[in-house]
Amino acid sequence: MLELIQFFMSIVGIAIPLGLLLIMAGRVRYRNELDTLVRITSAFGITIAAFWLIGHSLFASPSFAGVIGWNWGGIDTYASNLTDSLNLRTVFLFTIPAILVSATMAERGKWMIGNLLVAFVAAFIFPVIAHWGWQNDHNSEGWLITRGFMDTGGAVVFFAAAGFAALATSLVVGPRMMRFPDQSTRPRGHSPSFSFVGVMILILGLAIMTAGQHSETSQMSHAFLNVVIGATFAGAAALGFLIMWPDRVNAMDLLNASLAGGIALIAFSSQVTPASAALVGMLAGAFAIALRNIFIHLEIDDVGDLIASAIAGGVLGGAIAPIMLPAENGNLLDILLVQWLGIAAIGLWSFLSVWVVAKSLDQIFGLRVEAADEVRGLSFANFAMQSEPDYIISYMSHNALLGSVLQKDSAEELDRFSTELSNKIVTLRNEIRRAVNRIQSTAPDAKAGAAMAARMRMADDTLRVNAEDVLLLLEHILCRENSAPYGPEIRTWAMEAIDVLLGPTMADLTQYIRHMPLQAELDELEAMATGAADSVARCAHQIEMVADFCDANKDGFFTRDRRCDLKALLQEKSKLLLASADIRNCPLQVDIAQSRQMVINGDLKALSRMLTLSAEGAFNRLAKGRNDPVRLELREHMNGDHILFECIDTGSALSARQIRAITDPLGASGLLSQIGLVQILPLILTTRLVEASGGEFTLSSEHGLGTLMQARFRKALQSKYEAA
Numbered sequence: 242m243l244e245l246i247q248f249f250m251s252i253v254g255i256a257i258p259l260g261l262l263l264i265m266a267g268r269v270r271y272r273n274e275l276d277t278l279v280r281i282t283s284a285f286g287i288t289i290a291a292f293w294l295i296g297h298s299l300f301a302s303p304s305f306a307g308v309i310g311w312n313w314g315g316i317d318t319y320a321s322n323l324t325d326s327l328n329l330r331t332v333f334l335f336t337i338p339a340i341l342v343s344a345t346m347a348e349r350g351k352w353m354i355g356n357l358l359v360a361f362v363a364a365f366i367f368p369v370i371a372h373w374g375w376q377n378d379h380n381s382e383g384w385l386i387t388r389g390f391m392d393t394g395g396a397v398v399f400f401a402a403a404g405f406a407a408l409a410t411s412l413v414v415g416p417r418m419m420r421f422p423d424q425s426t427r428p429r430g431h432s433p434s435f436s437f438v439g440v441m442i443l444i445l446g447l448a449i450m451t452a453g454q455h456s457e458t459s460q461m462s463h464a465f466l467n468v469v470i471g472a473t474f475a476g477a478a479a480l481g482f483l484i485m486w487p488d489r490v491n492a493m494d495l496l497n498a499s500l501a502g503g504i505a506l507i508a509f510s511s512q513v514t515p516a517s518a519a520l521v522g523m524l525a526g527a528f529a530i531a532l533r534n535i536f537i538h539l540e541i542d543d544v545g546d547l548i549a550s551a552i553a554g555g556v557l558g559g560a561i562a563p564i565m566l567p568a569e570n571g572n573l574l575d576i577l578l579v580q581w582l583g584i585a586a587i588g589l590w591s592f593l594s595v596w597v598v599a600k601s602l603d604q605i606f607g608l609r610v611e612a613a614d615e616v617r618g619l620s621f622a623n624f625a626m627q628s629e630p631d632y633i634i635s636y637m638s639h640n641a642l643l644g645s646v647l648q649k650d651s652a653e654e655l656d657r658f659s660t661e662l663s664n665k666i667v668t669l670r671n672e673i674r675r676a677v678n679r680i681q682s683t684a685p686d687a688k689a690g691a692a693m694a695a696r697m698r699m700a701d702d703t704l705r706v707n708a709e710d711v712l713l714l715l716e717h718i719l720c721r722e723n724s725a726p727y728g729p730e731i732r733t734w735a736m737e738a739i740d741v742l743l744g745p746t747m748a749d750l751t752q753y754i755r756h757m758p759l760q761a762e763l764d765e766l767e768a769m770a771t772g773a774a775d776s777v778a779r780c781a782h783q784i785e786m787v788a789d790f791c792d793a794n795k796d797g798f799f800t801r802d803r804r805c806d807l808k809a810l811l812q813e814k815s816k817l818l819l820a821s822a823d824i825r826n827c828p829l830q831v832d833i834a835q836s837r838q839m840v841i842n843g844d845l846k847a848l849s850r851m852l853t854l855s856a857e858g859a860f861n862r863l864a865k866g867r868n869d870p871v872r873l874e875l876r877e878h879m880n881g882d883h884i885l886f887e888c889i890d891t892g893s894a895l896s897a898r899q900i901r902a903i904t905d906p907l908g909a910s911g912l913l914s915q916i917g918l919v920q921i922l923p924l925i926l927t928t929r930l931v932e933a934s935g936g937e938f939t940l941s942s943e944h945g946l947g948t949l950m951q952a953r954f955r956k957a958l959q960s961k962y963e964a965a
Contacts, residue, residue: 742922
C-alpha cells in the first residue's frame with residue numbers, strides 16, 4: 242500500500258511543468274502566449290528524450306573521479322534500465338532547468354535555436370550537477386556527496402542551479418523591448434489568474450512530491466504541511482512588504498515569494514517544526530523580493546520572476562540545511578563550509594557552462610528574433626496564430642484584413658483617393674472663380690466687391706495649397722515604394738484612417754459645389770469659399786498625423802542617440818501653445834519645475850511634435866463655452882532618474898474603446914469610424930512618439946474628472962564636463 246501511495250505521489254510531479262507553464266502563460270502578453278506554451282511544452286519533451294538517451298547515464302553511471310558518471314560500454318546502457326530503477330520524481334525534477342531556460346527566452350527568443358540550447362542543458366549540463374550532489378540508485382560517488390553535501394529535496398541541484406542557468410540565458414539574450422526603463426517597475430502579462438493557479442499547482446506538487454520521499458505516513462503529512470506553511474508565510478512576508486513599500490513591491494510578488502518559500506522548504510521539510518518552516522519561508526520570501534529588485538536595478542529581464550524565486554529559495558534552503566537537519570558526525574562549521582562550497586560550485590558551473598553555450602549559439606545563429614517579429618508577437622511570427630480571448634473572431638478578422646491588403650494594392654487606393662479629391666477641388670475652384678466674377682459684376686459697392694473678391698481669391702489659393710498638401714501626403718503614405726517598410730497591418734490601418742478622415746471633407750466639398758451656384762447673397766459665397774478652405778486645411782493636418790504615425794513605426798526614423806533639453810523645448814513651445822489656446826479661447830497653464838536642465842535621449846522633432854499634439858488632443862476634448870482649463874506640467878520624478886511630462890484637462894472623458902485604440906491603434910482596425918478617430922488621433926500619434934523617444938506613456942480618463950496623459954523619460958547620462 243505504501244508503495245502505491247509513493248507511486249501516485251511521484252506521478253504528481255507532472256504538476257511541476259504544468260505549474261511553470263501556467264505561470265508563464267499569465268506573465269506574457271497575449272500575442273506571445275501560444276509561442277510560450279509551445280516553447281515550454283517542447284522543453285519538457287526534449288528534456289525527457291535527452292535525459293533518457295544521454296543524461297541518465299551521465300547522472301547514474303559509475304562515477305569518473307567524482308565528476309561525471311560514465312559507462313565505458315556505451316553512453317545509453319543505463320538508459321535501458323531507467324524505468325525500472327529511477328524514481329519518477331527525479332524525471333520531473335530534471336525538467337525544471339530546461340523549462341526555466343526556455344521560459345527565459347519567452348517573447349524574444351528564437352524557437353529552434355532556443356531548443357538547441359534546451360537540449361544541451363538537459364543532456365549534458367545538469368546531469369553532471371545531479372551526479373555531484375544528488376543521490377541516485379547506482380552509486381554515491383559524486384565529489385559533493387562524498388564530502389557530506391546535503392540536498393535530499395533538490396533545492397540546490399535543480400532549482401538554484403536552474404535559476405543560475407536561466408540568469409545566464411537572460412544576460413545573453415538581453416531584455417525585452419521597452420522593458421527597461423519604461424516598464425521595469427510593473428509586471429507584464431495579461432492573466433494574473435493563470436499565474437496564481439500555476440503557483441498554487443507548483444507549490445502543492447512540490448509538497449506532495451517531497452512527502453512521497455518518506456516511508457512513513459506521519460513523515461509524509463509532516464513534510465507536506467511544512468512546505469505549505471513555508472509558502473504561506475513567505476506570501477505573508479511579501480504582503481507586509483507590499484504594505485510598507487508599495488513603490489518597491491507589487492501584488493505579483495506575493496506569488497513569487499510563496500514559490501520561493503516552498504522551494505526552500507523542500508530541502509528539509511520533514512525535519513523541522515512548523516515554526517521553523519514559517520521562519521524559513523519568510524526569509525525566503527524576503528530574499529526573493531530583494532533579488533527581484535536587484536535584477537530590475539541591473540536591468541536583467543526575469544520573465545515571470547522565476548529566476549529570483551528559484552535562486553532565492555534554492556540557495557537559502559541549501560545554505561541552512563545543515564542547521565535544520567539532525568546533527569551529523571563532525572563539526573557544524575565544517576559541514577556548513579562544505580555545503581556552501583557545493584552551492585558555489587553548482588552555481589558557477591550552471592551559470593558559466595550555460596553562458597558559454599548560449600553565447601556560442603548567439604554568435605553563430607542568433608538567439609533573438611528580429612525587432613519586427615518581437616513587436617508583432619512571436620505567436621503570429623512563428624505559427625501565424627494569435628492567442629487572444631476572442632481568438633476565432635480576431636483571427637478571422639485579422640486574416641480578412643491582411644487578405645484585403647494583399648488583394649488591394651496601395652497604389653490603387655492612392656489613385657482612387659487622389660482622383661476623387663482632385664475632381665472635387667477642381668470643380669469647387671471653378672465655382673469660386675464664377676462666384677468672383679459674379680461679385681465683381683453685381684456688387685452694389687465696387688470697393689466692397691473688390692475687397693470681397695480679393696478675400697475669395699485668397700481663400701482659393703489657400704484651398705489649392707492645402708489640397709496639394711493632402712495629395713502629397715497621400716502619395717507619401719500610400720505610394721508603393723514608401724508603404725513597403727510599413728508592413729500590411731500599418732498599411733491597412735492607414736488606408737482605413739484616410740478613408741475615415743477624407744469622408745467629412747469630401748461631403749463638405751460636395752455640399753459647397755452644390756449650393757454655391759444657388760446662393761443669392763454675395764457674403765454667403767465668401768463664407769462658403771472660406772469654409773471649404775478651412776475644411777481642406779483641417780483634413781491636411783489630420784492626414785499629416787497619419788503620415789507621422791506611419792513614419793514613427795519605421796526603424797531609425799526617430800533616433801534615441803540624440804540629446805534634447807525637454808525643459809528648454811517646452812519653454813520655447815509654450816509661446817506657440819499659449820497663442821493657440823488664446824485663439825481657441827481655452828485657458829492653458831504651463832508649469833515647469835525649477836531645475837537647471839532636463840536632458841533626455843530622444844529625437845528633437847519627435848519630442849516637439851509630442852508637446853504640440855498633447856495640448857491639441859486636450860483642446861479637442863474641451864466643450865465649447867465652458868472655459869475648462871488645460872495644464873501642462875514638466876517635473877523631475879521623485880527618484881531623480883526620470884522626467885515626467887503631464888497634460889491634464891477637464892474635458893469630456895474618453896471611452897474604454899478609445900483608450901484601447903490609443904494604446905494599441907493597429908488592434909482597432911475595422912472600428913476607426915466608430916471610435917471618433919478625429920478626437921483621438923493626436924493621442925495615438927503622441928503615444929507612438931513617446932515610445933519612439935524611449936519613454937513610457939500612460940493615460941487615464943474618467944467621467945467628470947477629465948483626462949490625464951503622462952509621459953515618463955529617463956534622464957540622459959551627463960558627461961563630467963556637463964556635470965561640472
